[in-house]
Amino acid sequence: MTSNDLTDHSSIPSEAALELLYGLREQALERGWSGTTERNVPIAEVREVFHRTVRLTGKEKELPNRIISTYLRELDGVDYIKASKKTDRERVPLPWSIKLLPVRSAIKTTPPMPPWHSELAWVEEYWALPRTTAKIRAAYEALNVWLHSATASQIMPLPVRERALRVFGRHGYFRQPQHPAEKILDTLKARPLFSDSDTLLKLICAFRVDPPLLTKSFRSIHLEEGSGYHPIPGKGRGLLIIENSTTYWSISHMLGHIDHRLGHVAWGIGHSFQASIGSITHKDQISDIVYFGDLDVSGLSIPIGAGRRNPSRLPPIRPAVELYDALFRLGTPGHCLPKEAKVSAAKAEELASWLHPRHRSQAVALMLRGERLAQEWVGLDYLSTDDRWCTDVR
Structure with a gap:
């Protein structure tokens, strides 16, 4: 005992x-x-x-x-x-x-290896090495499961953070608060696989996207292969704000391929949007402001904070209903960072109050469980095959 x-x-x-x-x-x-x-x-x-x-x-x-x-x-x-x-x-x-006082034994045991996909058979010689940490083993396991999946051979290329969610987001290790799945490949550089960016990206069928240069124009942008960024005029005066840069890229890319009336799309840069909204003036001719971000304490507080600073001359901020619909439908929850993990029922109700009524109870339940849904679950693979996402933002 x-x-x-x-x-x-x-x-x-x-x-x-x-x-x-x-x-x-x-x-x-x-x-x-x-x-x-x-x-x-x-x-x-x-x-x-x-x-x-x-x-x-x-x-x-x-x-x-x-x-x-x-x-x-x-x-x-x-x-x-x-x-x-x-x-x-x-x-x-x-x-x-x-x-x-210690909470676990210092004696380390190496967990058994899974049956490897042919692309990962070489992992066997690294599995039990002292430098192979629990995080690296978990990454190999998640990648192995993904490669074995029925759809792995039929996938389309995705931005790396969107792919990271598909690969790591359903593994228990990467659903913990200290390991947000969408950002794992930003920092995991273990040799030999994760330090070789070109090989890794080819294996997982992913590509890197850079955050855009910031401008005052809020213009929708499109990245054509080999041509870089260039503006695409919108037909309307609506402004869609996207919290994270990867989702911003994917949505902007798709707006170049569909018929839409959305005039502008902007990267909110997380909490920066709460301050930058004040730079919008009458001259920008914004008719309505639609927001899409992570479903967590931080992501839901951003539009509320921006709304409080929103000058009366601008329209209120409303949620991108169909995009949030897709996020609840497609996403696998991960745990919030410790500083956000606990929220009272009253606070959760307040944070969810700006969402569409059909999403409020789901968002409250998510926060009370200390969980989050990263918006990168709504990725290029979904945006390119289902046009429901833009019906309420164009």
Whole structure:
């Protein structure tokens, strides 16, 4: 029996104390803790995590030190932490620091290999090497499953972040908050495969797209093979804002191939849109503003924040209903980053309030589960085969 196998139920820490413990562990893991050794945590970090994870009510707000002291004693008493004997000498003293105790064994075992697709048969000699981390193995597994899939041989080329979601977005490892699937190939450079960009892109049938140069024109743009970017005049005065650059590229590309009345499309650059909306004037002759972004706390807060700064001379921001429809239909949820993972029901309702009524309850449920849908799920493969997406934005 380990020290964490509690048989005396009277010694089990309170739920709030355990929330503090989980918050401390989560932060330590994000900062590189392996979980196999003790981890020193200064009391300042304990306070930070406490105020982020524990909600105080009433008179409790006046006694944070006393509550922290109680929780730390509870956790120390069952060997989850070790508190230093040195204190900060406050009226209600707190330990100078604490040590998180290990949560897993340092002995590493290599998981069994899956049956490899012929394109990945060479992975066998790298699988058990010390430098092959759990992340790299998970990437090989996800790629192997994708290559074995029935549609892998019939795919069309996609921008790399859209392809990354199809390859990695359904693997449990890459649905965790610290590993957003659409961005995995931005940073994964392990040898031999992931460091060889040309070979990798050919294998996964993907290509890289660069974010556009920013202009005041908001013009829809189209990338023809070998010709670069050039503007395509729109027939209307509507402005479509896209949160992320890859989806912006794919939608702009498709607007060059379909009959549409959309006058302008712009890359919102995430939260930058909240400020940049103020640069729109009467001279731009914008008749309506439609927004499409990630379905998560951050992505839904952007149009709300922009709307609050939106001068009365401009039309209100409305959602791209059919694009959000497609995102709910096509996407596999991943977990939000820790800072966004917890949201109250009231806050979730507020963030979803600007969406179309048929999407609000789905968005609220997604946020309350601490999950997200990256807009790159609505990729070039869908946009080029289904014209429903543009019916409410053109």
